[in-house]
Amino acid sequence: MLHPIRVAVVDDHPLVREGIIHAIGASAEDITVVGEGATAAEAVELVRTLAPDILLLDLSIPGLGLVALEEMARMQFQTRVIVLTASEDSGDVMEALRHGVSGYILKGIRGSDLKDIIRRVHRSERYVSPELAARMLSDLSRPSVRADDCLSRREAEIVRLVRQGCCNKDIAKHLDISEKTVKHYMTTIFRKLEVRNRTELAVLNPASRPAPAQAAGPVI
Structure with a gap:
């Protein structure tokens, strides 16, 4: 060669x-x-x-x-x-x-x-x-899935903290990562779950997939 x-x-x-x-x-x-x-x-x-x-x-x-x-x-x-x-x-x-x-x-x-x-x-x-x-x-062949099932373990943990009222700074401290990394995760989570902001994420029913939403803007 x-x-x-x-x-x-x-x-x-x-x-x-x-x-x-x-x-x-x-x-x-x-x-x-x-x-x-x-x-x-x-x-x-x-x-x-x-x-x-x-x-x-x-x-x-x-x-x-x-x-x-x-x-x-x-x-x-x-x-x-x-x-x-x-x-x-x-x-x-x-x-x-x-x-x-x-x-x-x-x-x-x-x-x-x-x-x-x-x-x-x-x-x-x-x-x-x-x-x-x-x-x-196997995952793709399941007839129905929870909305949260598309998340990685770390993403699911961040969603759980958001639903507990944690801000990005609190999440970063809890998970021992930077706020910039939290923002990256949040943008990915918004896209996967088709929500536009933290409020929609917090109230999303994980038992069903959400309706399509506009693309997520910058995470604040």
Whole structure:
């Protein structure tokens, strides 16, 4: 192979990151690791400066992996992203796919399988761990769902706090995240639940999906 697949790895746990780098670099002449990072900002910078073929990205990194995906989408990047995470939440899977990722796999995967998936994604294939794909199909096939079922666990927690009367500052303090991150979550929640403001969110009956609403404006 004339040009090895150039991979960047972003995970906020140094030991995990080192293990991933070792796993994909061992005995793989067609794959080379060109960069690594630990935060959403570093993920965006790696794509901007190195333009790797593949970015392995954990969703739970500081600054949030989904935020990094949104920023990279605005950059119109050519890098293909594989989410490598511990989150099995169907909402996280759907949200990542909506942001254009090429793969979603769970940590604990064998190194040989990870390398094979990297090669497949580099060939323009898409991949979701079979157990997650089966769960998503099951969720989609249910005849009726609660409105809140489309939310990830973190989003559902934020909705619960909003319904308790918490402001963004209170939510940020309770969940140990920044107010900016809370605002990002709120915008995503508004879109998913098709509400326009916190009042509509607070009174929404989770037992049924809401009627379509206008696009949500800036979160205040």
